[in-house]
Amino acid sequence: MPLPPHDYFAAGLDADPELAAAVNGELARQRDGIELIASENIVSACVLAAQGSVLTNKTVEGAAYARYYGGAEFADAVETLAIERAKKLFNCRFANVQPHSGSNANAGVFLGLLKLGDPILSMNVAAGGHISHGHPATLTGRDYRIAHYGVNRESERIDLDELRDLAQASRPRVIVAGGSAYPRAIDFAGLRAIADEVGAYLLVDMAHFAGLVATGLYPHPFPHAHVVTTTTYKSLRGARGGMVLWNDEALSSRINAGIFPGVQGSVMLHAVAGKAACLGEALRPDFRAYNEAVLANARALAAALANRGLRIVTSGTDMGLALVDLASTGVTGDVAARALEKAGLATNKNMIPFDPRPPEAPSGLRLSSNAGTTRGFGVPEFERIGDWIARIARNPSDMQAIQQARQEVLALCRAFPIY
Incomplete structure (x- = not known):
């Protein structure tokens, strides 16, 4: 990777030696150490430049071309670019690229599709699930009724028969697939069949395997999932943030409202620009x-x-x-x-x-x-x-x-x- 332009990367920090020392220390740590943490990756110079750009100065709320603030011509262009690239990369009809994180993406979907107190069935954190899927320390765990599935003790893999029994007992409104420490391919078709049996939405959180999905190296959540969430860093090598993807137009207003004004306010445009950059890179053959x-x-x-x-x-x-x-x-x-x-x-x-x-x-x-x-x-x-x-x-x-x-x-x- 080429060195990012100096004016984006370092010059502004010259005015704050203490901050510069910390940032330069982190750069040295990344250069001289090996990163093996699953929620981290190394972004390109293009992503760095986009996230450090003048878009940091701009505030917008609402959807592209339907903002609450003026002066949004180029903000709309950036967000639309990210949306179109996300739809193309994952072959879906709709995308919301505004979530500040994967957890916000999940929270926004829950808020948009559910009522407070509705039941959710998700993977237990102890079995490899993610805390944003209903851990008791989170808002999701507080605001909804959470039932958890785990893995088979022998195979350490998801047992669909056990999951079906749990779904029949808990009657969830949403079944969540995907986690933060489950290393195997997930049977999305099997999960959708269970979701249909109990009248639930199937939400797939593909944060840890989105890059593999985009390149055909992991089972694709669509057409089985009603909604897919992901982060844009990890396997997508991009900006820190989240996305929501779906195909059913009837869900659009509910999902979009769940994100804004549901769980967050104005768009972090510099992050959306970073998402557009990494999604553009992900569309390339390499x-x-x-x-x-x-x-x-x-x-x-x-x-x-x-x-x-x-x-x-x-x-x-x-x-x-x-x-x-x-x-x-x-x-x-x-x-x-x-x-x-x-x-x-x-x-x-x-x-x-x-x-x-x-x-x-x-x-x-x-x-x-x-x-x-x-x-x-x-x-x-x-x-x-x-x-x-x-x-x-x-x-x-x-x-x-x-x-x-x-x-x-x-x-x-x-x-x-x-x-």
Whole structure:
């Protein structure tokens, strides 16, 4: 990736040395470390420039060409560009690109389609679900009646028979598919059949596999889903924010009103511009090659860890995310993650299905190939990363091994620079 224009990237920070030091420190951390956190990626210079543009100065509310504020000619052009690109990329009829996050996208859909207190059936966070789907600490968990499904204890995969029984018992108005730590392909057709049986909407949150969906490497939620939500970073390599996609025009006014004025106010136009930029990049032929590499690299990383004696939840992955069970090492995910960070490997602790340990000190690590693939790593590099992770996770107090790995990580990062 070429260096972003200096005036966008650095010059404005010269007036604030303390802030500049923090931003430059983060740039150095990204350059000299390997990002393995599934909710992160490395954006292009175009996305950086769009998000740091003069669109930051403009306030608009409402839909494009129907604003509450004047002076929106170019704001409308930017948002319309993002909408049209989203519709083309995911082959759908309607898109709302205004959500500030994936959680806002989900909250807006719930607000638009449901009444307070309506029942929702979603994957339990402990099984790999996302907190915005009804965790009790969230507004969704507070405002709606939440029932949770999990995974089969043997296969660690979604059991549609069990899910159907839960749906018949809870009679949800929405069934939510997708999560933050479920690494396998989801049977959207099977879920839609259950949703139809109980009269529910099927909402698919594809935040962690949207890039694979866009390139035909993961089952497409449409035509089975009534509504699809996603973030635009993670596998789409873009701006931080969310989107909502759908095909039924009868849902349009409800979904749009759920986003604005339902859960948020004015549009963050600079973020929408960043979304337009990344969606444009995702429409190019090389985006499929990137996602093919993401999938190959995630599987190589999982295999490397399995070959070194670490158990991979579900025994593999169908996306850029893998979940590792550290129970056999006697080391918890929080301890392993701190040790790995010292070596320049950014990961996050994570619960595994039926985890006997608490979320603060769980048994697992969640890993992703997204960012490493963006900077050019291939299967050999991810096999090396797997070796570093296995060595350090087994001996998180071995500072000599950590320091040695840190030097090797630094050398690898210098061979595959960002910006």
